[in-house]
Amino acid sequence: MKVYFKLLLTLSIGISIISCGEKKETDAMEKPIEATEASNSGLSSEELGKELFEGKGICATCHKADIKTVGPSIKDIAKIYKEKVASIAEFINDKGEPLVDPSQYEIMKANFVITKAMSAEERKALEIYMMSFE
Numbered sequence: 609m610k611v612y613f614k615l616l617l618t619l620s621i622g623i624s625i626i627s628c629g630e631k632k633e634t635d636a637m638e639k640p641i642e643a644t645e646a647s648n649s650g651l652s653s654e655e656l657g658k659e660l661f662e663g664k665g666i667c668a669t670c671h672k673a674d675i676k677t678v679g680p681s682i683k684d685i686a687k688i689y690k691e692k693v694a695s696i697a698e699f700i701n702d703k704g705e706p707l708v709d710p711s712q713y714e715i716m717k718a719n720f721v722i723t724k725a726m727s728a729e730e731r732k733a734l735e736i737y738m739m740s741f742e
């Protein structure tokens with residue numbers, strides 16, 4: 609009986625520690641705060657790219673890392689762009705052809721309003737971030 613009680617106690621402490629570690633501060637949209645409010649200064653290109661991808665670029669709504677949703681997965685895009693030695697920065701500046709899924713190009717094209725308003729550095733950062741997937 610004593611042993612059983614000890615085991616139960618250990619288990620419940622263990623569980624409370626684990627669930628405590630999972631708590632993250634979130635903003636009104638339930639997103640982790642550090643991901644949405646980091647400033648651009650002092651970030652590496654890849655970090656800036658990630659921030660743009662999930663933030664003002666809204667790319668993350670249609671592109672997930674591994675699975676195709678509205679758009680192709682980031683991994684699929686990176687794979688094809690590596691194979692063809694093509695530039696994502698050029699593509700999102702409306703200076704390229706769709707290489708991944710031309711039949712859905714119109715949906716992607718609508719985002720060029722956002723990406724063409726970005727600086728060349730920001731477009732390059734998006735490219736570096738996406739190409740880091742494999």
Ligand code: HEC
Pocket residue numbers: 661665666667668669670671678679680685696699700705706707708709710711712713714715716719722723734
């Ligand atoms: C409304 C959904 C949507 C959003 C938002 C979106 N995309 Fe896409 N994207 C698509 C679809 C659909 C395709 C497939 C069509 C294509 O290949 O052009 C695509 C394709 C792409 C491709 C591959 C293009 C190729 O050569 O075929 C890249 C690169 C890309 N998106 C980058 C981005 C970036 C960067 C952003 C954010 C600035 C973004 N996308 C936001 C839907 C979206």
